[in-house]
Structures are given as structure tokens and as C-alpha cells.
Amino acid sequence: MNNQEVLRTVREAGVVGAGGAGFPTYKKLEAQVSHIIANGAECEPLLQKDRESMRQDREAFFHGLSVMQETSGARQVTIAIKRKNEDLADWMRSEAQEAGYEFFIYEDVYPAGDEYVLVYEITGRQIPPGGLPLHVDCVVDNVETIINVGKAIRGTPVTHKYLTVTGAVREPLTTVVPIGTRFEDCLRAAGGCTVDDPTYLVSGVMMGGVSRDACDPVTKTTAGIIVLPSDHYLVRRKTASRETYTRIGHGQCDQCSLCTELCPRYILGYPIEPHRVMRTLLMTGEAKARGSLWAQYCCECNICSYIACPESLDPKNICVDAKALLRQNQLGRTPAELEQLFRPPHPARHGREVPIKTLYRRLGLDPYDHKAPFAPRDWEPREVSIPLNTHVGQPGRPLVSVGDAVTAGMKIADVDPGKLGCPVHASVSGRVTAISATRIDITSN
Numbered sequence: 472m473n474n475q476e477v478l479r480t481v482r483e484a485g486v487v488g489a490g491g492a493g494f495p496t497y498k499k500l501e502a503q504v505s506h507i508i509a510n511g512a513e514c515e516p517l518l519q520k521d522r523e524s525m526r527q528d529r530e531a532f533f534h535g536l537s538v539m540q541e542t543s544g545a546r547q548v549t550i551a552i553k554r555k556n557e558d559l560a561d562w563m564r565s566e567a568q569e570a571g572y573e574f575f576i577y578e579d580v581y582p583a584g585d586e587y588v589l590v591y592e593i594t595g596r597q598i599p600p601g602g603l604p605l606h607v608d609c610v611v612d613n614v615e616t617i618i619n620v621g622k623a624i625r626g627t628p629v630t631h632k633y634l635t636v637t638g639a640v641r642e643p644l645t646t647v648v649p650i651g652t653r654f655e656d657c658l659r660a661a662g663g664c665t666v667d668d669p670t671y672l673v674s675g676v677m678m679g680g681v682s683r684d685a686c687d688p689v690t691k692t693t694a695g696i697i698v699l700p701s702d703h704y705l706v707r708r709k710t711a712s713r714e715t716y717t718r719i720g721h722g723q724c725d726q727c728s729l730c731t732e733l734c735p736r737y738i739l740g741y742p743i744e745p746h747r748v749m750r751t752l753l754m755t756g757e758a759k760a761r762g763s764l765w766a767q768y769c770c771e772c773n774i775c776s777y778i779a780c781p782e783s784l785d786p787k788n789i790c791v792d793a794k795a796l797l798r799q800n801q802l803g804r805t806p807a808e809l810e811q812l813f814r815p816p817h818p819a820r821h822g823r824e825v826p827i828k829t830l831y832r833r834l835g836l837d838p839y840d841h842k843a844p845f846a847p848r849d850w851e852p853r854e855v856s857i858p859l860n861t862h863v864g865q866p867g868r869p870l871v872s873v874g875d876a877v878t879a880g881m882k883i884a885d886v887d888p889g890k891l892g893c894p895v896h897a898s899v900s901g902r903v904t905a906i907s908a909t910r911i912d913i914t915s916n
């Protein structure tokens with residue numbers, strides 16, 4: 472296959488980033504780079520889906536990597552994993568050595584899987600503020616995305632998703648399910664919830680979202696479902712209203728600046744200083760806008776809010792609001808400002824990284840620190856609800872109608888030619904029962 476055929480095949484298979492925002496992979500593959508980093512440094516507490524996807528789909532993983540290397544012209548390939556998963560390096564060493572790939576083992580800290588952190592650790596290059604790995608001649612892809620590239624080249628579109636189901640469930644597990652499977656089916660496979668009033672943290676306790684709806688579907692980017700009781704500290708933090716976190720932050724921030732001192736992006740040299748953004752709670756107009764610029768490069772990792780702040784304030788959400796203000800007013804740092812403010816990483820950076828064990832203790836997660844072994848299931852959900860809008864770009868436009876019979880792997884939605892986005896495929900065989908702007912429901916045969 473030539474490069475154009477690879478890009479077309481990866482697009483047609485609906486491959487998007489499986490570990491983040493769902494950026495279409497064919498678009499990333501268009502770039503010529505010198506270094507590919509396979510990101511298996513899963514750093515969200517409790518999740519084990521990257522580890523298990525490499526174990527279960529090792530052949531597709533190496534095939535995907537070789538295709539990506541050839542397409543991008545990369546001379547170097549590095550597989551990044553966490554210290555706790557070091558055994559994977561031994562397990563994959565022969566294939567890696569044969570292909571000339573290297574391993575990078577990162578300590579069990581958070582946020583090790585941030586691509587800015589990984590690129591710096593592996594190459595010594597700092598991605599420019601607001602930039603992409605591409606700007607320093609690298610591409611970073613989640614290991615499951617790479618597996619999906621390997622499968623796409625062999626003719627299999629993206630119909631299934633690896634995820635970990637853990638937290639307050641009887642039998643935590645990692646598995647692979649048809650996309651569109653409802654949370655309630657995943658929870659049943661994990662033995663059910665052990666709490667009466669569950670809340671679901673979706674894709675991570677640090678950066679993930681919150682759901683209380685067991686009928687929500689697994690998407691191409693769902694990394695896990697973490698069940699917590701609704702009165703858990705993290706649920707209360709994540710569901711606090713803007714009015715609440717703004718009012719408390721306004722009254723209680725003493726400007727100790729610990730949020731800045733522990734901010735992973737600040738200690739990596741970026742002009743992000745959340746304690747200065749907290750000051751904007753006291754400001755209006757021009758002064759507020761200028762102060763908000765210190766939020767521009769926040770990656771929303773939540774270290775400042777959940778770990779650093781001794782008052783349990785919420786600088787992360789204040790930064791999110793400040794970034795919205797900047798976008799609304801089309802404001803940003805000038806190149807001259809960036810030249811002055813973008814620095815080399817802090818010399819004490821490694822001493823300020825947050826060990827995962829600290830996260831567990833501080834966030835009340837120790838009771839849920841269980842293994843979630845891979846459990847192959849004969850998944851036959853009665854109904855799936857396949858999302859059309861979980862990739863970056865234009866949402867999928869349905870190609871089927873209510874009542875149509877579909878088979879697993881069939882293309883059921885696509886984006887307009889020339890638009891960013893990917894097709895969507897049926898994950899089970901059955902009949903289309905409902906179509907909305909965001910989903911196609913299929914009842915299986």
C-alpha cells in the first residue's frame with residue numbers, strides 16, 4: 472500500500488485517538504516526522520486498558536506501528552510504558568528489538584501520559600506553547616489507536632473498545648466491548664455496583680467526566696467506567712457548581728502559589744500560573760483579561776485542584792473559565808511575550824511530580840485499588856447506541872434509515888468529503904431502531 476492508500480484505509484476504518492479527544496488518526500498520519508511515540512504510559516489511576524490492549528492485541532500493535540513508521544518516514548519508534556507495567560517490555564522485547572524499537576519506562580507518576588511530558592522526557596524537546604508534537608518532529612499515539620491502525624490495514628474497522636470497569640463494583644475487569652454498549656451492560660459484567668447511589672466517572676478520575684446515567688453508551692474514546700458512591704469526595708468536587716467554586720475561591724485563596732509550584736505544565740517551562748488566574752476572581756475588564764492569560768496553556772490535569780491546593784479550592788476550573796474568556800475575546804499571548812515567558816523545565820521538576828500512590832491516598836481511592844484483569848466476554852448487547860459525534864471534526868451523517876438491517880462492521884455514517892472526521896460503523900448485526908443527530912440505535916439479532 473502506498474501512503475495515500477494507507478491514509479484512506481485508516482480514515483475509512485474510522486480510526487480516531489482512543490486515549491483522548493478522538494482526533495482522526497489519518498490526519499496525524501499525513502505528517503512526515505522523525506519520531507513516533509507509542510503512548511502506553513496510562514497515568515489515570517485505576518485504569519488498565521492500555522496495558523491489556525497491548526497484551527491482547529500484540530500482533531496488531533506491532534503491525535500498526537510498522538505501518539505508521541513507514542507512512543510517516545520516522546527513523547525512531549519509542550514505546551512508552553509505566554514502571555508498574557515494566558513486565559510488558561520483557562514480554563514484547565523480541566518483536567521490539569527485531570523492529571528496532573526502544574522502550575521508555577516512566578515512573579508511576581501523574582500525568583506521565585501527557586504528550587508534552589512524554590515528548591520532553593523521550594526527546595528532550597519542548598513542544599511550543601499551544602503546539603503539537605508535530606512541531607518538534609514527533610507524533611504521539613495511544614497504543615490502542617495503533618492497534619486499530621494495524622487492524623484497519625487488515626480490513627477491520629473500529630467497532631470495539633477496550634475499557635476498564637472498576638471502583639465500587641464486585642469484580643473489576645478490563646475488557647473489550649462493542650461501541651455503543653450501555654454502561655449498565657458493562658457494570659453487569661463487572662458483577663454490578665456495590666453502592667446504592669452510584670456515580671460513574673468516565674475515562675478517568677482526574678480528567679474524566681461524570682455521568683449518573685447507566686444508559687450512556689461506550690464511545691470510541693471511553694477508557695473506563697469508575698463507579699464511586701455519589702457522596703465520594705471526587706464526585707462532590709467534580710459536580711460543584713461554578714457559582715460554588717467561584718464564590719469559595721474568591722473568598723479563600725491566600726495566594727500561597729502551591730497550585731503553580733506543582734503544576735506539571737509550569738514546571739515544564741510553560742507560562743501557566745494558576746495562582747495568578749485565581750487573582751482574576753477579584754478583577755474585571757482589562758485586568759481580568761490580562762490575568763486570564765496565565766491560564767492559556769492549562770491542560771486541565773487537575774493537579775492544582777485535587778492535590779496542590781491546601782484549601783481545596785478549584786484553580787483548574789477557574790482556569791477553564793479563564794480560557795473561555797480568552798476565546799470569547801480572541802485574546803492570547805503575543806510571540807514576543809512567549810519568547811520571554813517560555814522557559815526550560817524547572818530543575819526540581821522530577822521532585823514535584825505526583826506519585827500515583829499519593830493520588831490514591833489523597834483522593835480516597837485506596838479502597839478501590841484492585842487489579843482489573845482482562846476478562847474476555849462473549850458480548851452480545853441487546854441494544855447498542857452508537858455515537859456519531861465523539862471524534863474531533865464534523866459529526867457523522869447517517870447513511871442508514873430506521874428499520875434497515877445492518878451487519879457488524881458496516882459503515883452506517885460518514886462525514887462530508889474534505890471535512891475533518893471519520894466514518895462510523897455498526898458494532899453489532901441487527902436492525903436500526905432510532906436515529907438522532909448524535910446517535911444511531913441498533914437492536915441486535
Ligand code: SF4
Nearest residue numbers: 734769770772773775
Ligand atoms: S489543571 Fe492546574 S495543574 Fe493542571 S495544567 Fe491546569 S493549572 Fe496546571
Ligand code: SF4
Nearest residue numbers: 724726727728730780
Ligand atoms: S494553592 Fe489554593 S490557596 Fe494557594 S494560591 Fe493556589 S488556589 Fe490559592
